[in-house]
Amino acid sequence: MTLSPFLARHLRDGAILVTLTRAQGSTPREAGAAMAVTATEAAGTIGGGQLEFHCIDIAQLMLRESTLERELDIPLGPQMGQCCGGRVQISLRRATAADLAMVAAREKAEASARPAIVMLGAGHTGRALARTLAPLPFATILIDDRDGVMDGLPAEITCIRMADPVTAVDAARAGSAFVILTHSHALDYRLAEAVLARGDAAYVGMIGSATKRARFESGFLRAGGRRDALARLICPIGGSDVDDKRPEVIAALTVAELVRSLLSGSKASGGAEAEERAGHEATA
Numbered sequence: 001m002t003l004s005p006f007l008a009r010h011l012r013d014g015a016i017l018v019t020l021t022r023a024q025g026s027t028p029r030e031a032g033a034a035m036a037v038t039a040t041e042a043a044g045t046i047g048g049g050q051l052e053f054h055c056i057d058i059a060q061l062m063l064r065e066s067t068l069e070r071e072l073d074i075p076l077g078p079q080m081g082q083c084c085g086g087r088v089q090i091s092l093r094r095a096t097a098a099d100l101a102m103v104a105a106r107e108k109a110e111a112s113a114r115p116a117i118v119m120l121g122a123g124h125t126g127r128a129l130a131r132t133l134a135p136l137p138f139a140t141i142l143i144d145d146r147d148g149v150m151d152g153l154p155a156e157i158t159c160i161r162m163a164d165p166v167t168a169v170d171a172a173r174a175g176s177a178f179v180i181l182t183h184s185h186a187l188d189y190r191l192a193e194a195v196l197a198r199g200d201a202a203y204v205g206m207i208g209s210a211t212k213r214a215r216f217e218s219g220f221l222r223a224g225g226r227r228d229a230l231a232r233l234i235c236p237i238g239g240s241d242v243d244d245k246r247p248e249v250i251a252a253l254t255v256a257e258l259v260r261s262l263l264s265g266s267k268a269s270g271g272a273e274a275e276e277r278a279g280h281e282a283t284a
Contacts, residue, residue: 003036004104006043007095014038016059017095017103020046025086027076034103036095039063050080051088059092071091087117114139115202115262118172120165120191122149125207128251129179130157133179136255144182170195177262179202179237179254189216194222196229203261206255207238212236258274 009013019034019156020027030046035044035052037059043083044054062070072090074080114137119126124142132141132153141158142150143165150159162168169178169191178195180188188206189237195204206216221227238253 002107003034003044003171004100005101006061007036007100009203010038010097011097011100012034014063015095016098018046018055018059019091020088021091022089024088027086027088031076046081046090049109051076054080055092056092062092062094067094076079080081083199110137110215111139112153116173116176117141117179117203117258117262118168119143119179119181120168121180121188121207121238122146122153122159123183125180125247125250126179126181127153128183128247130154131247131256132251133157133258134253137273141168163243166190166194169198172198173203174200177205179203179205179207179256179258181207181237185212188212189219192216192233192235193220193223193225196225196233199229201232204233206233206235207237207250210236 002181007017016037017034018037020029020031023029023031028046028049028051033044033046035042035046035055037056039060042056046055054074055072058070058072058092061067070092072092073087074090075087077083079086117133117138117140119129119140119142122130122142126144128140129229130140130142130153134156139158140156141160142153143160144150145161145163145165147161150161153159160168165182165187178191178201180191180195182188182191185208188208190202192206195201205212208216213233216233216235217230220230234257238250238257242249242253244250
């Protein structure tokens, strides 16, 4: 859940913005993680566990006592009994309209910096994958050439009906991830060829079996494709170590591949670049 709508609803009645400002050693969340607390509920998370319960209690006490701001310095092991053993500094402050603008700007910057995933095909596995991806920090587009197959999917997924999905490959932004799972082997092959020809994809996955991969590789090479490009193709998606072909299982395994490919080494809060843009927007 994004914090800005929650803050906007509760700003008048009172909400405490809780921000993890510094994290040393092993901690449940990174610096920048935030939550908002009202007299009766909370949104967002700074890592859960005793640390979060402690901060919620303090925030609600602040609201009862009309305290505007507090700073906490907490060693997680000695004070919270948490085995991660790091140390955090926490800022708690009564949220203002300026805080709401800052949070909204940060969320906008983070959204624009999200890695792009282009899903090609909305069959059973495609829809299961879309539902699994919806709450994750990606900009996900689902494309299919059929009517009705994308109805009812989460609002976080951008659904586009397109007569020739190959067009979407050409239009995708640089560094996108592509997941190919249409209703046609021939169309899958065309899409995989187009994605590999780009040379800049962060992830290239095609649903199928080892036999399907072998057939694609043979045709790809006969058509003049480079053998080194094939090393970038993941097929079957989700790996071959779990012998369960239910759509939801394939979706879960594929999401794990996408998370590792797209978020490895990045800050979970959206990255320093996103935070810098948010600061400029909030003060502009």
